[in-house]
Structure formats: structure tokens, C-alpha cells
Amino acid sequence: MIHLDHRDGRPIYQQILDGFREQIRAGVLMEGDRMPSVRELATQLAINPNTIQRAYRELEFQGWIASVAGKGSFVCGVPQSDAQELLQAFDKLTTTLLSMGIPARELAARIEKGGEDHA
Amino acid sequence: MIHLDHRDGRPIYQQILDGFREQIRAGVLMEGDRMPSVRELATQLAINPNTIQRAYRELEFQGWIASVAGKGSFVCGVPQSDAQELLQAFDKLTTTLLSMGIPARELAARIEKGGEDHA
Amino acid sequence: MIHLDHRDGRPIYQQILDGFREQIRAGVLMEGDRMPSVRELATQLAINPNTIQRAYRELEFQGWIASVAGKGSFVCGVPQSDAQELLQAFDKLTTTLLSMGIPARELAARIEKGGEDHA
Amino acid sequence: MIHLDHRDGRPIYQQILDGFREQIRAGVLMEGDRMPSVRELATQLAINPNTIQRAYRELEFQGWIASVAGKGSFVCGVPQSDAQELLQAFDKLTTTLLSMGIPARELAARIEKGGEDHA
DNA sequence: GTGGTCTAGACCACG
């Protein structure tokens, strides 16, 4: 499920974190789904369990999952804050592109193109 | 000109790097303009000259500026690769937002809103 | 492994950089091999760790190695761009030598001589 | 005649030095030709006469030109050492390319291709 | 004066 790349500049725990966030955003993991156990995932990815645990701790802190002692971790869904942050990033990126002289029409066209799958 | 924030997760040299990239993209600094000297900026920002130099070295490598020993550093303009990278980031972000169920109409509306200054 | 010469005009970090490039090109260091740690090499060469790190940073940027914080630096192999650059340098040098009146036969003979090891 | 590029990493005096060496090697400037005067060239290139003088001093030291007080500087031709250095560079480059697995045939073919003008 | 290199030594995040 999660793909690690040691050449990637991001630390391992963050790649795991980002990987799960993407899967939850895309609906691959849905509310109520059980997350793989720390030990299980650590074995599968061949990395230290501490690294997994750090990623899970962060995911829980940000509201993506909830850990239940003795039962495991479960997906909560996409936190409200996430969409807001992504939209802020979208606005900032848009502002930059417009300031560089790229016409709004072109950006809108790119949205349509990228959105064909979701039409 | 450049604003540093020690609470920002990014290292200082990167904040400087990003700051100048924005200024060049926005046209505040234009081709041929002289960059502040390493020592001058270091004094102004109250940081070590080496940190400035690291930022300038990367800016030069990425094609934003040209440094001439004994003369100073000069703005080259926006590298070709930059707009492409930003557009790729835009596409990726758009795809994520659409996959979360945010309608393309809303994204398009946000572009219009942000683009009023450039209309 | 790496030999430094303070009389050499090239800065130390570049001598290190060039030294590793040669070793990777020649296959002495191969994909996946571990690079000596920054501190280790600094001690061995009796120079400052920062100088090693600068060399490693450039090697990583050019695609020769990948550095993972907390784990070490690992050889990626010869970047695609490298062979192209060397061949361009070869063409330029050849053109110069031919323009000086050195016959193509002599250059070809020199290749054969140098290539006996690889025949 | 001489083209300066401030974006070039080489210092100005070296660009001048290399420029004249190329012209002499290519036969654009021939033995006995008069070099432009320091003041004349400094005006033409819009740089400091000291920089020109440094280049001329180096050219004289390497045997490319000879300066006659009160008369000017005159081209001597290509020094013996130059061809030897270029051939050494050629051998080194060839060795590197062969060690990377590039066949000698390909290098020979490139020589033929580049030498068509001099056939 | 400029940028470029190097040293010595500190602190941090990561695994």
C-alpha cells in the first residue's frame, strides 16, 4: 500500500504520513476502516516500528485516525482543517501563477482537463 | 525586503531563497537588477553571511541569479523550469481537491477571485 | 580512497566531488554502496566535516548519491546527464585539436592505445 | 572579437585569456599579428584595463604573445606546451569514457564526424 | 569592496 523511497528528501515517517493522508483523501481508506497494526506495517515495510508509531501519532494528532488501546487504529476521515489548508495552498499557488502573467483562462482550462475523471 | 520567521519550519537559507524567488516572479526584482551583497544582507537580517551565501549559491544554480566574484550578484530572471514546476504542482493539487469532492466550479471561482488584481 | 592535493587549483570540496565521480564512473563504487559518513571521511582526510558535506550535497544534487538523514549516503550510479556532458567535452576538444592541424588518424590511434585495457 | 559573459563562472581575465588562445589556435590570429592595445580593448569591452593587462601578462608568460615596450604586443603562435596539454586532456577524457563502457568505435566515429570540415 | 572557500564547533531531527 505505502511506497517508501529512500531517495526522497522527506523523512520516512513523513512519507508514511503523506501516504495515508492521500489514501484517505482519495477514499481508498474510509471512515471506520482499520489501520494496519504498527508491528505488521513495520515488518512489511522493513523499517523500525518507532517510525511507524511516530507517523500514527501524528495522524491521530491531526485527526485522521483514532487509536483505541488494545484494539488498534481506525480511520476517522478527512479532517476539516485539511481541505482548508489545501484550498489555501491552492489560492497561494494561483496568486503566484497569475502574478507571473499566466492567464486565468489557462488555469481554468487545466482544472477542466484534470476534472474529466470526476465529471 | 526579505522577512525571516524562526518559527517557520523551513531553514533560514530556504526562506531567503523562496523570498527572492517570489520577488523575481512578481517582477519586484527584474533582470539585470543588482542583488544586495552577501555581507550587506547578512547585517540587515542579523544572520551569518554563510547562510546568505548558501541561499545565493542555490539561486545561482537554479538560474535565478548570476554571481560574479568581485562584482556582486545580479538577477537573471525567472528560469524556464520554474513555471513548468509550478503548473505541475497546480495540476497535482487540483487533482487532489477534485478527488475530495470539491467541485471544479468552486476552484474556478477562486481563480477569478484571486485574479481580480491581474484582470 | 580520495586523494587531496592542496597545490591543486581546485577547491577541496571539488576534489572530493571529482574523486567520487571518477570512482562511480569506473565502477569502484556501485549503485547501493554506502558512502563513508561525513564525519568519518572528514577525520580520515583531516579536513572539516562541512567541506565533506558540501561535496556530498552537490553529489546528491547532481544525482550521483542519495543522502538520508540519520542513515547515511548511498550511491545511485552515473547520472544520465554525465555521459552526454563528457561526450560534448570530447567533441569540443576533438574539434580544437583538429583545427590545430593534428590529424584525425593520430587521435584515433590514441584511443586505441588508451582502450587496450577495455578491449 | 572577444565575447564576455558575466554569467560564466570563469573570471573575466580568464575569459579573455581563453578567447585569445582559441583565436590563435584556430589561426584567426597568426604569428606576428599585433594584439589590440590594453587601453583599446579595455574601452571596447568596457572593463578595467588592469583586467586586460592581467590576461596579457598571463598570455606572455605562457608563450602565446610577446610584449615589446612602447610598440605593443605581438602573437608568437601556439606554444609547444599547449598541444601537449590538450592531448593529455584528450587521453584522460578518452580513458574515462572507455571506463564507462563507451566503445572505442563510437569515439573514433565522432572524430571522423567532427573532422569533416578539416578533411 | 565583492563573492568563494575553509575551519571550528554548536545544535537539531531522524532512525
Added chain:
DNA sequence: GTGGTCTAGACCACA
């Protein structure tokens, strides 16, 4: 232990 960042201060080459 690893690499990454930053500081303080030195010396050099260039223009």
C-alpha cells in the same frame, strides 16, 4: 550514530 543547519571568524582571488 547519521546527515542538515547555523554561527563566528578567517583567508583568498577578483575587479
